[in-house]
Amino acid sequence: MSKVIMVxxxxxxxxxxxxxEKAKECGGRSVLYLATAIPVDEDMKERIRRHQERRxxxxxxxxxxxxxxxxxxxxxxSTVLLDCVTVMITNFLFEDQERNFDEISSREIEDLESxxxxxxxxxxxxxxxxxxxxxxVTNEVGxxxxxxxxxxxxxxxxxxxxxxxxxxxxxxxxxxxxxxPLRLK
Numbered sequence: 801m802s803k804v805i806m807v808x809x810x811x812x813x814x815x816x817x818x819x820x821e822k823a824k825e826c827g828g829r830s831v832l833y834l835a836t837a838i839p840v841d842e843d844m845k846e847r848i849r850r851h852q853e854r855r856x857x858x859x860x861x862x863x864x865x866x867x868x869x870x871x872x873x874x875x876x877x878s879t880v881l882l883d884c885v886t887v888m889i890t891n892f893l894f895e896d897q898e899r900n901f902d903e904i905s906s907r908e909i910e911d912l913e914s915x916x917x918x919x920x921x922x923x924x925x926x927x928x929x930x931x932x933x934x935x936x937v938t939n940e941v942g943x944x945x946x947x948x949x950x951x952x953x954x955x956x957x958x959x960x961x962x963x964x965x966x967x968x969x970x971x972x973x974x975x976x977x978x979x980x981p982l983r984l985k
Contacts, residue, residue: 803933808940809976819937826933827879829858836865836888869922885938901951913958
């Protein structure tokens, strides 16, 4: 029977390590790691390198953030680990290099949010259809100040809505605080 586990928390809260432990528990070495980060600068390259070093050498890796439902339908791995939803959302936001976030309409924002939600919903549907396990890593972005800039507010709103949808579709939800998992669901 498939299981969907969401691990959320703040930046550097230990959520990826917790998610990797959950992936080992669920799938052992039969894990596909969905890596959504795009190495745009040296800091991101270093972060990606550290994540790669921690992973089991037997795990498969797919680098991308679109059509993930199809990816999981075609993998032989029993468990899928998506790291991370909020990085994926950033990728969606910046796909169109011409997009002006100071002038973007409410309708365009709603369309972006719907696109993200559809991608994540299709991923979970693929997991359920194939009877696999899914561990999802995402940042909790709504526990701080409201961003001063429109782009930050758009990102925070889309991430918050995506996290609500994911939590409702998950069998287990954990909040990582200082590296400690607090089970919410």
